[in-house]
Amino acid sequence: xxxxSPPPLPLPIASPELHPPACEVRGLKKAFGAVQAVAGLxxxxxxxxxxxxxGPNGAGKTTSIRMIAGLLRPDAGDILVHGVSxxxxxxxxxxxxxxxxxxxxxxxxxxxxxxxxxxxxLWGLREATAQPRAEELLQTLxxxxxxxxYIEGFSRGMKQKxxxxxxxxxxxxxxxxxxxxxxxxxxxxxxxKDLLNDFVRQGGTVVLTTHILDVAERMAAxxxxxxxxxxxxxxxxxxxxxxxxxxxxxxxxxxxxxxxAATPPALPTS
Amino acid sequence: xxxxxxxxxxxxxxxxxxxxxxxxxxxxxWRAFGTAGLLALILIVVHVFAFFIVHSLRQPPALGLEATAxxxxxxxxxxxxxxxxxxxxYEKADFDLLLGSPIDPRAVLLARLLSLGxxxxxxxxxxxLPLLNATSFVLAPRYFAGWLVWIFxxxxxxxxxxxxxxxxxxxxxVRRARVAxxxxxxxxxxxxxxxxxxxxxxxxxxxxxxxxQLTAISQHRAFTFLARGARAEPLPLAGLGLLAVGAVAVxxxxxxxxxxxGSQDASSVVSPTRRRRAISxxxxxxxxxxxxxxxxxxxxxxxxxxxxxxxPSAFYLIPGVIGFGRGGGIALIAPIAVVVAAQFSLLLTAxxxxxxxxxDLIRMSPSAEIRLRVAKMLAGMALPVGxxxxxxxxxxxAGRPWLALITLATALTTASxxxxxxxxxxxxxxxxxxxxxxxxGSIGRGIVSGAxxxxxxxxxxxxxxxxxxxxxxxxxxxxxGALACFxxxxxxxxxxxxxxxx
Numbered sequence: 167x168x169x170x171s172p173p174p175l176p177l178p179i180a181s182p183e184l185h186p187p188a189c190e191v192r193g194l195k196k197a198f199g200a201v202q203a204v205a206g207l208x209x210x211x212x213x214x215x216x217x218x219x220x221g222p223n224g225a226g227k228t229t230s231i232r233m234i235a236g237l238l239r240p241d242a243g244d245i246l247v248h249g250v251s252x253x254x255x256x257x258x259x260x261x262x263x264x265x266x267x268x269x270x271x272x273x274x275x276x277x278x279x280x281x282x283x284x285x286x287x288l289w290g291l292r293e294a295t296a297q298p299r300a301e302e303l304l305q306t307l308x309x310x311x312x313x314x315x316y317i318e319g320f321s322r323g324m325k326q327k328x329x330x331x332x333x334x335x336x337x338x339x340x341x342x343x344x345x346x347x348x349x350x351x352x353x354x355x356x357x358x359k360d361l362l363n364d365f366v367r368q369g370g371t372v373v374l375t376t377h378i379l380d381v382a383e384r385m386a387a388x389x390x391x392x393x394x395x396x397x398x399x400x401x402x403x404x405x406x407x408x409x410x411x412x413x414x415x416x417x418x419x420x421x422x423x424x425x426x427a428a429t430p431p432a433l434p435t436s
Numbered sequence: 437x438x439x440x441x442x443x444x445x446x447x448x449x450x451x452x453x454x455x456x457x458x459x460x461x462x463x464x465x466w467r468a469f470g471t472a473g474l475l476a477l478i479l480i481v482v483h484v485f486a487f488f489i490v491h492s493l494r495q496p497p498a499l500g501l502e503a504t505a506x507x508x509x510x511x512x513x514x515x516x517x518x519x520x521x522x523x524x525x526y527e528k529a530d531f532d533l534l535l536g537s538p539i540d541p542r543a544v545l546l547a548r549l550l551s552l553g554x555x556x557x558x559x560x561x562x563x564x565l566p567l568l569n570a571t572s573f574v575l576a577p578r579y580f581a582g583w584l585v586w587i588f589x590x591x592x593x594x595x596x597x598x599x600x601x602x603x604x605x606x607x608x609x610v611r612r613a614r615v616a617x618x619x620x621x622x623x624x625x626x627x628x629x630x631x632x633x634x635x636x637x638x639x640x641x642x643x644x645x646x647x648x649q650l651t652a653i654s655q656h657r658a659f660t661f662l663a664r665g666a667r668a669e670p671l672p673l674a675g676l677g678l679l680a681v682g683a684v685a686v687x688x689x690x691x692x693x694x695x696x697x698g699s700q701d702a703s704s705v706v707s708p709t710r711r712r713r714a715i716s717x718x719x720x721x722x723x724x725x726x727x728x729x730x731x732x733x734x735x736x737x738x739x740x741x742x743x744x745x746x747x748p749s750a751f752y753l754i755p756g757v758i759g760f761g762r763g764g765g766i767a768l769i770a771p772i773a774v775v776v777a778a779q780f781s782l783l784l785t786a787x788x789x790x791x792x793x794x795x796d797l798i799r800m801s802p803s804a805e806i807r808l809r810v811a812k813m814l815a816g817m818a819l820p821v822g823x824x825x826x827x828x829x830x831x832x833x834a835g836r837p838w839l840a841l842i843t844l845a846t847a848l849t850t851a852s853x854x855x856x857x858x859x860x861x862x863x864x865x866x867x868x869x870x871x872x873x874x875x876x877g878s879i880g881r882g883i884v885s886g887a888x889x890x891x892x893x894x895x896x897x898x899x900x901x902x903x904x905x906x907x908x909x910x911x912x913x914x915x916x917g918a919l920a921c922f923x924x925x926x927x928x929x930x931x932x933x934x935x936x937x938x
Contacts, residue, residue: 274793
């Protein structure tokens with residue numbers, strides 16, 4: 167019989183002073199026909215940081231994240247994951263990566279453990295590591311009681327948690343999350359936020375996109391705002407306030423001031 | 437609600453459906469012209485053929501023959517309606533909008549019924565249109581009445597199809613009805629085929645007697661009702677018209693409540709898994725090939741709709757199985773084992789490969805893609821090869837162990853070569869559309885697969901009848917063909933939108 171109170175989730179431990187950074191993006195560009203979705207994106211994400219990627223609809227957030235996840239080929243630029251180029255050595259670069267899309271597609275006719283077994287095998291995990299970890303993840307995320315049901319019967323929030331379990335099964339060090347709190351109820355949202363904070367505390371790096379600015383304001387160490395495929399502002403909340411001339415304002419004030427400007431201000435150079 | 441309001445509301449829905457259909461067609465761009473051109477070419481060829489045949493007849497065909505043809509077209513339209521009815525009735529994305537609006541649900545059902553009628557009408561167009569034109573222009577203008585019979589029959593088929601579908605929805609719920617309708621339509625089609633094959637399946641003397649009985653039935657007044665209508669006899673034509681209008685009116689009026697409750701049921705997802713009292717410990721699989729095989733096999737085995745779409749085609753092999761009573765003996769089932777293994781492996785592998793649901797997950801992983809392809813191929817082959825093995829066991833227990841062994845080896849070779857062709861070129865497609873859009877059927881791969889299946893079935897067929905040399909030649913051709921498939925057909929990049937990284 168399993169313990170009612172789940173054990174803490176084992177998360178990767180990495181020393182923050184290790185180099186190179188968890189992720190480095192250089193001059194990333196992507197166009198879909200005549201539409202320039204991403205127009206020269208540069209990012210540098212150190213280990214152990216939660217980075218919020220904000221922007222209005224159609225700004226290029228999801229396209230950027232999908233390129234970093236290795237799901238879209240950029241037209242130009244390079245992506246380095248722990249110093250390994252995703253374009254030159256995709257298999258090695260993908261090993262520490264995890265990506266959860268905003269509307270995750272799962273195998274409806276699989277049960278949770280069956281799904282996690284497949285994901286673990288994709289990342290080459292041994293049974294001795296994968297099975298206990300899968301069981302822990304299901305307990306931590308409150309899905310253990312549902313382990314004998316098909317995923318197709320899960321609610322949207324449960325599917326979101328299932329996708330998160332799949333993303334965490336191989337103990338990634340860089341997580342890319344597209345709107346991770348969509349469809350979650352208050353307690354599930356709190357659970358996910360705690361999980362992400364723990365992950366970052368233990369040296370993991372998280373890049374998340376969200377339209378819930380309150381979440382970004384409270385969780386993110388640094389925030390990047392994209393508009394029309396360009397990173398128009400980046401920094402801590404205080405730095406953003408100062409640059410946007412919104413001292414004392416909320417992230418919402420800063421965001422609206424930056425994104426409603428007719429001409430996006432040039433990226434400040436440090 | 438007045439009939440006028442109902443008509444107006446129905447026209448609003450139909451106009452929107454037509455607009456969406458036209459937009460879909462326009463997205464095909466040049467391919468749309470290609471498809472239309474090909475269709476026109478086929479129609480011209482079939483017309484020439486039909487005019488030639490009818491001209492050579494010089495006199496109208498027997499009424500019984502015409503009646504049989506009309507009944508066949510009627511069954512075909514009914515099968516087509518049932519195949520599309522659940523999709524059109526319950527899987528359109530606009531239900532929440534339509535049923536949440538003040539539009540009468542009967543207008544929604546009527547619009548869907550008319551769409552089904554049009555689709556039933558068009559489903560036989562390629563054959564019926566040339567025949568009608570040929571008989572009308574060459575034999576007698578009265579055959580133009582066939583157009584009316586065609587329209588009435590389409591309306592009747594749509595009403596009957598919807599009635600059967602909605603009855604199944606009422607008894608079984610949408611999820612199970614979806615499977616039942618597929619099986620029902622497949623059995624219906626196979627039954628028509630089997631009836632035509634009865635004389636072939638029986639010993640010669642009985643076959644003649646049955647043929648005589650079938651001929652007598654085909655000339656009965658009730659059976660020739662449609663054919664007499666198509667020859668412009670006023671009474672059958674008017675009767676058929678009244679029947680069609682009445683069927684549409686009754687279906688729309690009586691079935692709207694079942695339709696609404698079904699649409700509410702369709703939007704809710706209920707896991708069919710029964711809770712077990714004690715959950716047994718999970719047996720974990722290790723290794724990407726084995727785990728992928730298990731995953732894909734589970735997805736196939738747990739998809740009753742998919743199996744319902746594929747497995748009933750085995751009915752078409754029944755005449756061959758029964759035919760052994762006419763002199764071939766039990767050995768005649770050997771080629772059937774090869775056909776079952778190869779044809780079903782081909783289709784199920786296409787579903788497992790092109791119908792993969794989580795491409796993002798797979799593309800994100802650092803796994804070697806070739807292992808995933810092989811695992812998908814094995815998962816697609818597992819069930820059909822299992823069926824073929826069962827047939828081979830029957831052969832072995834019937835006293836032909838060597839033939840059983842040769843058949844099993846041939847079935848495995850043919851199935852693996854056909855399945856391999858399906859995983860070398862993968863075009864990601866929504867799982868439910870793989871069979872519908874014939875993703876498995878690019879012309880080149882179709883021809884090669886067909887040739888392999890033919891060689892295999894011919895080879896074991898010859899061997900089973902004692903023509904060892906001719907059989908061996910066919911089997912060597914198969915082996916060389918399979919070898920060529922494995923060496924020449926190399927896996928191509930999967931055509932993902934946006935391109936691959938790894």
